[in-house]
Amino acid sequence: MTIRMDKAALTEFLKTAFPQVHGDFQIDAVRSNSVTVRLLTAERHLRPGGTVSGPSMFALADVSIYLAILSRIGPRALAVTTNCTIDFMRKPAAAAEMICEARLLKLGRVLAVGDAMLFSDGMTEPVARAGLTYSIPPGAAI
Amino acid sequence: MTIRMDKAALTEFLKTAFPQVHGDFQIDAVRSNSVTVRLLTAERHLRPGGTVSGPSMFALADVSIYLAILSRIGPRALAVTTNCTIDFMRKPAAAAEMICEARLLKLGRVLAVGDAMLFSDGMTEPVARAGLTYSIPPGAAI
Amino acid sequence: MTIRMDKAALTEFLKTAFPQVHGDFQIDAVRSNSVTVRLLTAERHLRPGGTVSGPSMFALADVSIYLAILSRIGPRALAVTTNCTIDFMRKPAAAAEMICEARLLKLGRVLAVGDAMLFSDGMTEPVARAGLTYSIPPGAAI
Amino acid sequence: MTIRMDKAALTEFLKTAFPQVHGDFQIDAVRSNSVTVRLLTAERHLRPGGTVSGPSMFALADVSIYLAILSRIGPRALAVTTNCTIDFMRKPAAAAEMICEARLLKLGRVLAVGDAMLFSDGMTEPVARAGLTYSIPPGAAI
Numbered sequence: 001m002t003i004r005m006d007k008a009a010l011t012e013f014l015k016t017a018f019p020q021v022h023g024d025f026q027i028d029a030v031r032s033n034s035v036t037v038r039l040l041t042a043e044r045h046l047r048p049g050g051t052v053s054g055p056s057m058f059a060l061a062d063v064s065i066y067l068a069i070l071s072r073i074g075p076r077a078l079a080v081t082t083n084c085t086i087d088f089m090r091k092p093a094a095a096a097e098m099i100c101e102a103r104l105l106k107l108g109r110v111l112a113v114g115d116a117m118l119f120s121d122g123m124t125e126p127v128a129r130a131g132l133t134y135s136i137p138p139g140a141a142i
Numbered sequence: 143m144t145i146r147m148d149k150a151a152l153t154e155f156l157k158t159a160f161p162q163v164h165g166d167f168q169i170d171a172v173r174s175n176s177v178t179v180r181l182l183t184a185e186r187h188l189r190p191g192g193t194v195s196g197p198s199m200f201a202l203a204d205v206s207i208y209l210a211i212l213s214r215i216g217p218r219a220l221a222v223t224t225n226c227t228i229d230f231m232r233k234p235a236a237a238a239e240m241i242c243e244a245r246l247l248k249l250g251r252v253l254a255v256g257d258a259m260l261f262s263d264g265m266t267e268p269v270a271r272a273g274l275t276y277s278i279p280p281g282a283a284i
Numbered sequence: 285m286t287i288r289m290d291k292a293a294l295t296e297f298l299k300t301a302f303p304q305v306h307g308d309f310q311i312d313a314v315r316s317n318s319v320t321v322r323l324l325t326a327e328r329h330l331r332p333g334g335t336v337s338g339p340s341m342f343a344l345a346d347v348s349i350y351l352a353i354l355s356r357i358g359p360r361a362l363a364v365t366t367n368c369t370i371d372f373m374r375k376p377a378a379a380a381e382m383i384c385e386a387r388l389l390k391l392g393r394v395l396a397v398g399d400a401m402l403f404s405d406g407m408t409e410p411v412a413r414a415g416l417t418y419s420i421p422p423g424a425a426i
Numbered sequence: 427m428t429i430r431m432d433k434a435a436l437t438e439f440l441k442t443a444f445p446q447v448h449g450d451f452q453i454d455a456v457r458s459n460s461v462t463v464r465l466l467t468a469e470r471h472l473r474p475g476g477t478v479s480g481p482s483m484f485a486l487a488d489v490s491i492y493l494a495i496l497s498r499i500g501p502r503a504l505a506v507t508t509n510c511t512i513d514f515m516r517k518p519a520a521a522a523e524m525i526c527e528a529r530l531l532k533l534g535r536v537l538a539v540g541d542a543m544l545f546s547d548g549m550t551e552p553v554a555r556a557g558l559t560y561s562i563p564p565g566a567a568i
Contacts, residue, residue: 017190043298048159054204054223059197080394083198083367085511087539087557089532096220105555106515110394111419113365113513115541115555129514129531129541131557133367133417135395171397224537225509225559227369229397229415231390247413249375252536253508253561255371257399257413270397271389273371275509275559278430300472332443338507339485346480365480387449 001032006072010035010067014074018063028056030071035102037064038121045137050094051128056085057098057118058086061130065114066103071132072107079112079134086130093120098127110136143174147217152177152209153193155217166198167205176245179206179246180263183239192236194269199240199260200228203272206244207256214249221254221276228272235262240269252278278280285316289360291379294351297359302347306370307349308340314355315384318387319347325381334378336411341382341402342370345414349398351399357390363396363418370414377404380410394420427458430500435491436461444489451489456497460529463490464547467523471498475518478553483524483544484512487556490528495560498533505515505538505560513554519546524553536562543566 005013007030014022024045028036037060039045045056062081069079092098101117111133118128147155149172156164166187179202187198195231203220204223205264212220234240244258261268289297291314298306305397308329314318315367321344329400346365353363376382395417402412433456440448450471463486465471467472475490488507495505496547526558528542537559544554 002192013232018427019190020186020188020195044162048160048161051485053201055197055201058200060197062196062232069262079231083227084196084200085225085369085557086533087225087559088223089534089539105513105552108515113515126531129539129557131511133513149400167299169299202355227415227511229417247371247410250373255373255413271397271415273369273413275371298446303474304472305469328446331447332445334551337446337485338510339481342484342510343479343481366483367511367513368480369509371509372507383433 003030003032005071005073006030009075010071013070014067019090021059021063024127025060027067028099033065034101035068035071037067037100039098039100041095045130046095049123051094055063057088057128058084060098060100060118061086061116063103064100064116065104065132066134068102068108068114069107069112072104075125075135079136081132082131083133084133085127088128090125090127092127093123104135112136143214144211145172145174148172152213154211155251156209156248163201163205167251169209170241177206177210177213178240178244179209179244181240181242182238188237194240195232196230199230199270200226202240202260203228203244204240204274205247206242206258207274208254208276209248210244210246211249211254213248215278221278223274224273224277226272228270230270232267232269235265239263252280254278279282285356287314287316287355289355290314294355297354305343305347309344311351312383317358319348319352320353320385321351321386322383323382323384325379330379334418336376338372341372341412342368344382344402345370345386345400346385346416348384348400349388350418351414352386352388352398353391354398356388363420365416365417366419367417368414370412372407374411376411377407381405392420397418427498429456429458429497432456436497439496445557447485447489447512453493453523454525459524460527461494463493463526463528465524467521472521478518478524481566483554484510484525486524486544487512487528487542487557490526490542491530492560494528494530494540495533495538498530499562505562507558510556510559511558512517512554514554516553518552518553519549522553527560529534534562538562
């Protein structure tokens with residue numbers, strides 16, 4: 001499977017296309033079917049007690065799988081999230097960065113499906129697990 | 143079913159317990175088994191094109207059902223979100239406030255389940271639908 | 285919204301297209317955007333203790349929303365289930381029939397989304413709640 | 427992590443506790459945190475065209491994660507499925523057996539979470555992916 005956008009290209013895309021949030025995320029790795037993305041945890045991502053908020057974890061999982069799709073179909077596409085399921089399983093470490101391991105399970109003509117495992121940096125057990133589905137606009141997919 | 147916290151009590155609680163986000167939300171109504179909560183849409187909730195972001199919709203659904211639980215079990219409880227599923231069905235109206243109609247489907251000893259329908263203010267068809275589960279700590283539930 | 289298949293037409297369709305399972309279900313009502321379908325609970329649907337099994341509830345929710353879609357797009361379509369989320373909230377009444385209230389939330393060009401509330405006949409609180417997404421093949425939707 | 431029930435013990439348990447369905451499944455492997463379970467596909471699991479039905483896949487994922495939990499907490503427990511999310515991603519091979527790789531992501535005091543990847547025997551890409559949550563009755567978990 002060809003990678004159409006690598007780490008540098010995806011980082012640049014994030015900056016241009018999502019100016020509101022690009023500073024929240026750092027792309028650590030891009031592989032043929034998966035990406036590793038980091039939440040650069042800041043005050044605005046935290047809940048009382050210093051744990052990363054649910055919406056921030058949602059955002060991390062969403063952007064990660066979105067980037068995994070783009071790495072394969074290139075920047076012309078505009079995939080839209082249609083479904084997200086998250087299981088919150090453990091309390092994140094206070095104020096720690098979060099690391100998301102996201103992989104594509106399916107990249108179809110109309111739908112893409114990915115899953116993501118979210119870790120607090122330094123913890124071995126996952127904090128959350130997410131599955132997301134995206135609708136791929138006509139002409140966009142491979 | 144008794145309401146243990148009404149609109150005023152829940153509004154005050156939101157302010158005290160969630161200083162980071164309370165300004166994002168306005169509680170419109172509290173009923174015996176449901177609440178209506180409004181996202182006071184601002185620049186930070188938007189994606190390119192002016193539509194409300196997925197994480198902001200997640201946050202709205204989560205806070206709404208959480209408040210519905212608190213309205214029934216009172217402020218001493220600390221319910222924790224364990225699962226969330228969202229279907230994003232339509233594009234929200236640009237920059238419009240979002241209205242969440244949330245209701246409790248189950249308030250058990252250990253688990254509470256609620257669902258939420260999210261609308262752009264002025265649209266009749268729902269933008270998103272969410273289901274959330276919360277773990278209720280021992281001694282907290284009715 | 286036009287109904288393209290009414291109760292009689294859907295009942296006939298179920299019999300022809302799903303000979304393996306049509307005897308499990310009875311269509312109670314078909315409305316412009318929702319259907320009521322009944323699981324004719326038999327030994328094969330039960331778990332130890334006499335409660336309806338999870339897979340049987342899944343089947344009931346799936347067939348109900350599928351029928352709701354067909355009632356709108358007609359029998360030529362072949363919608364495919366792409367996602368299902370079920371919350372099992374209460375123990376079903378032993379050996380009772382189950383009633384599913386299913387409604388369409390979205391009937392789009394490529395995706396349809398519905399939700400379903402499942403009750404044991406005679407109970408007022410829902411046993412389960414389900415949300416399902418279907419992929420609509422090209423040329424099938426309205 | 428100790429295994430409290432091995433393959434032989436789980437197979438025996440399935441036979442005794444679930445006489446209705448034990449003939450549908452074969453336990454292929456039990457590891458410290460995961461199991462492999464096979465659906466012995468028969469006529470009753472099929473839909474028109476010979477593909478395994480959604481409810482049969484649900485049943486396979488459910489029994490697999492349930493067995494993974496029992497392998498850790500022993501036969502005295504009665505875990506109850508509270509939530510299930512399945513993504514159906516590809517058409518199963520006609521009439522083929524299905525193989526489920528299930529692993530535990532969390533085994534807590536009150537909740538267990540697992541995920542499962544389902545394959546048609548002989549296909550390399552997954553047919554479906556599922557995530558399930560179970561409520562663990564008091565005194566049952568480790």
